[in-house]
Amino acid sequence: xxxxxxxxxxxxxxxxxxxxxxxxxxxxxxxxxxxxxxxxxxxxxxxxxxxxxxxxxxxxxxxxxxxxxxxxxxxxxxxxxxxxxxxxxxxxxxxxxxxxxxxxxxxxxxxxxxxxxxxxxxxxxxxxxxxxxxxxxxxxxxxxxxxxxxxxxxxxxxxxxxxxxxxxxxxxxxxxxxxxxxxxxxxxxxxxxxxxxxxxxxxxxxxxxxxxxxxxxxxxxxxxxxxxxxxxxxxxxxxxxxxxxxxxxxxxxxxxxxxxxxxxxxxxxxxxxxxxxxxxxxxxxxxxxxxx
Amino acid sequence: xxxxxxxxxxxxxxxxxxxxxxxxxxxxxxxxxxxxxxxxxxxxxxxxxxxxxxxxxxxxxxxxxxxxxxxxxxxxxxxxxxxxxxxxxxxxxxxxxxxxxxxxxxxxxxxxxxxxxxxxxxxxxxxxxxxxxxxxxxxxxxxxxxxxxxxxxxxxxxxxxxxxxxxxxxxxxxxxxxxxxxxxxxxxxxxxxxxxxxxxxxxxxxxxxxxxxxxxxxxxxxxxxxxxxxxxxxxxxxxxxxxxxxxxxxxxxxxxxxxxxxxxxxxxxxxxxxxxxxxxxxxxxxxxxxxxxxxxxxxxxxxxxxxxxxxxxxxxxxxxxxxxxxxxxxxxxxxxxxxxxxxxxxxxxxxxxxxxxxxxxxxxxxxxxxxxxxxxxxxxxxxxxxxxxxxxxxxxxxxxxxxxxxxxxxxxxxxxxxxxxxxxxxxxxxxxxxxxxxxxxxxxxxxxxxxx
Numbered sequence: 001x002x003x004x005x006x007x008x009x010x011x012x013x014x015x016x017x018x019x020x021x022x023x024x025x026x027x028x029x030x031x032x033x034x035x036x037x038x039x040x041x042x043x044x045x046x047x048x049x050x051x052x053x054x055x056x057x058x059x060x061x062x063x064x065x066x067x068x069x070x071x072x073x074x075x076x077x078x079x080x081x082x083x084x085x086x087x088x089x090x091x092x093x094x095x096x097x098x099x100x101x102x103x104x105x106x107x108x109x110x111x112x113x114x115x116x117x118x119x120x121x122x123x124x125x126x127x128x129x130x131x132x133x134x135x136x137x138x139x140x141x142x143x144x145x146x147x148x149x150x151x152x153x154x155x156x157x158x159x160x161x162x163x164x165x166x167x168x169x170x171x172x173x174x175x176x177x178x179x180x181x182x183x184x185x186x187x188x189x190x191x192x193x194x195x196x197x198x199x200x201x202x203x204x205x206x207x208x209x210x211x212x213x214x215x216x217x218x219x220x221x222x223x224x225x226x227x228x229x230x231x232x233x234x235x236x237x238x239x240x241x242x243x244x245x246x247x248x249x250x251x252x253x254x255x256x257x258x259x260x261x262x263x264x265x266x267x268x269x270x271x272x273x274x275x276x277x278x279x280x281x282x283x284x285x286x287x288x289x290x291x292x
Numbered sequence: 293x294x295x296x297x298x299x300x301x302x303x304x305x306x307x308x309x310x311x312x313x314x315x316x317x318x319x320x321x322x323x324x325x326x327x328x329x330x331x332x333x334x335x336x337x338x339x340x341x342x343x344x345x346x347x348x349x350x351x352x353x354x355x356x357x358x359x360x361x362x363x364x365x366x367x368x369x370x371x372x373x374x375x376x377x378x379x380x381x382x383x384x385x386x387x388x389x390x391x392x393x394x395x396x397x398x399x400x401x402x403x404x405x406x407x408x409x410x411x412x413x414x415x416x417x418x419x420x421x422x423x424x425x426x427x428x429x430x431x432x433x434x435x436x437x438x439x440x441x442x443x444x445x446x447x448x449x450x451x452x453x454x455x456x457x458x459x460x461x462x463x464x465x466x467x468x469x470x471x472x473x474x475x476x477x478x479x480x481x482x483x484x485x486x487x488x489x490x491x492x493x494x495x496x497x498x499x500x501x502x503x504x505x506x507x508x509x510x511x512x513x514x515x516x517x518x519x520x521x522x523x524x525x526x527x528x529x530x531x532x533x534x535x536x537x538x539x540x541x542x543x544x545x546x547x548x549x550x551x552x553x554x555x556x557x558x559x560x561x562x563x564x565x566x567x568x569x570x571x572x573x574x575x576x577x578x579x580x581x582x583x584x585x586x587x588x589x590x591x592x593x594x595x596x597x598x599x600x601x602x603x604x605x606x607x608x609x610x611x612x613x614x615x616x617x618x619x620x621x622x623x624x625x626x627x628x629x630x631x632x633x634x635x636x637x638x639x640x641x642x643x644x645x646x647x648x649x650x651x652x653x654x655x656x657x658x659x660x661x662x663x664x665x666x667x668x669x670x671x672x673x674x675x676x677x678x679x680x681x682x683x684x685x686x687x688x689x690x691x692x693x694x695x696x697x698x699x700x701x702x703x704x705x706x707x708x709x710x711x712x713x714x715x716x717x718x719x720x721x722x723x724x725x726x727x728x729x730x731x732x733x734x735x736x737x738x739x740x741x742x743x744x
Contacts, residue, residue, distance in 0.1 A: 062681070255427035263427065266511065267440070273504045274444060280497040281451060284490045285483040 064092020166194025206236020331699020370545020627657030
């Protein structure tokens with residue numbers, strides 16, 4: 001009886017153990033979901049950039065999938081054109097830079113559509129996404145009317161025969177490039193003529209000859225993506241970074257005099273006493289050797 | 293030397309360092325070496341793979357390493373400051389503590405700066421700091437202060453050892469001790485023969501060193517405080533930081549001193565050297581410092597709170613929110629500002645063991661307060677953190693950082709274990725001088741009584 005009891009109990013434990021192992025394997029073999037995201041951007045020299053991110057996991061556990069191959073394709077008159085394939089970096093990100101003179105095929109409503117495909121692997125599920133965007137151009141012009149500096153920004157599209165078509169109700173951010181980021185001066189929508197104009201302030205610091213870089217940006221627009229255009233003009237205040245007024249300051253090349261004097265006094269005072277103490281110990285040794 | 297016999301007795305009674313290493317000592321060294329080895333492995337990984345394997349990211353650029361740096365340097369400066377004050381104040385009862393204080397100073401000052409080096413993403417560029425120094429930069433102030441202080445403290449510690457090395461040279465001359473140890477004691481004794489003139493010169497040198505060590509450490513730790521205080525960050529940009537840092541340092545230094553005394557007292561039966569009175573005196577010092585700490589902290593808090601600036605409010609809400617930093621903050625502030633007053637202030641709780649445990653808890657609390665001073669502040673910039681992964685917004689130390697932290701503690705302990713085997717952990721010569729002085733005092737008193 002006792003042997004049977006032990007046998008039955010052992011069998012039961014083995015069954016439970018096997019179930020646990022099986023369920024663990026089932027969980028382990030379950031493929032993780034992946035998510036493909038892409039953004040369209042047109043940078044200042046009119047090159048186009050497609051940024052792609054491949055993530056896995058969910059919630060706080062989202063992380064990039066490195067070294068994954070992403071296939072990009074487009075449709076031209078319902079015919080699929082393979083564009084290229086890209087490999088993700090260690091953060092699961094990759095970029096495709098397309099030269100300015102490349103013309104994307106468009107559908108009847110003027111959109112260009114790019115399809116992205118990730119085929120998955122043993123542990124990751126396949127994923128797919130597409131982005132669509134319209135092309136938009138920005139012209140920046142500078143004008144001085146009655147000593148007032150005016151910036152005029154024109155947003156337009158070019159049709160198939162090369163005509164410029166103004167684009168209205170697009171929000172433009174106008175700013176100047178600073179050391180770490182852009183200082184935005186105005187945010188406004190284009191009018192019916194596709195124009196936003198603003199008066200340029202006189203108190204913006206430029207470089208040593210007054211140059212500033214003006215930045216006009218459309219930020220993550222649903223149709224046009226992100227578009228950045230920049231232009232240089234010498235409308236900034238001339239700042240002489242080497243002028244004598246900046247010498248001996250906290251931010252200058254040389255420290256203020258009071259600082260130098262304080263440091264010299266403190267350090268020389270401390271080191272003088274230190275050397276004095278050393279000298280006394282050396283003198284102590286000479287007493288032993290009978291030199292004194 | 294006349295006092296050789298007495299010194300030998302004192303050494304033999306209390307210290308077993310002259311004996312060759314036993315199994316227990318070797319085991320201690322082995323365990324500590326393993327912990328240090330794991331830390332070195334973590335260091336190699338960090339150098340190869342970069343900071344990505346730590347918890348530090350773009351916003352929270354400082355973590356456990358800088359906490360350790362500030363904390364360990366505080367211990368060092370405190371050791372030097374307290375030793376200097378005790379020395380110049382001719383505090384007789386504190387003589388047995390002097391050696392431990394100086395060892396804390398030097399060991400902590402050697403280990404501390406390594407933690408700031410670990411914060412560097414491009415350590416090979418460190419050299420630029422010395423090639424292109426800017427006097428206006430608090431980093432240059434700090435580097436200068438640390439280097440100066442390290443040199444001063446090592447020399448000061450050595451000066452205090454000279455008399456003991458002379459004693460050891462004389463005592464071990466006829467013993468069967470290893471010859472390298474005899475040679476080492478002879479070399480380090482620096483020709484000291486306890487001639488009155490020599491004694492006078494050495495004491496003068498010690499007085500000078502003690503006098504320059506006190507302002508040097510105060511300036512050095514204030515400079516470290518200004519490294520934070522000069523930043524326009526909520527929670528850091530405060531004029532109280534300099535004195536607050538110095539106070540925290542002295543507080544943590546006293547707590548560590550109590551802890552080390554307690555370990556030696558228990559492990560080497562040094563009850564006659566580290567007496568109950570030592571614990572009670574230092575316990576009261578701990579209590580007073582804890583009250584000052586609470587006062588400084590409250591003063592800093594109420595100034596921030598009264599202004600109710602938006603970002604300050606966000607930061608303080610994090611300290612009081614139990615889903616964020618509320619629990620560690622409450623526990624730490626209790627351990628640091630209130631616990632010593634309860635345990636040491638109420639006679640019923642007061643004992644050597646309870647004082648030592650309070651000191652351990654205060655040390656842990658002070659470390660945690662440093663963490664809370666740094667990490668939540670970096671997580672709360674004036675401009676909101678945007679477009680960054682959620683896991684990068686909040687700091688969480690990785691095993692790399694913890695293992696290097698433990699390696700630092702192990703190295704600090706290892707230094708004590710090794711030095712404890714080469715030289716006495718209590719200043720024998722100074723204690724003999726104390727005994728002689730007591731004898732002379734009692735002789736004078738009895739003469740006075742007879743003449744009356």
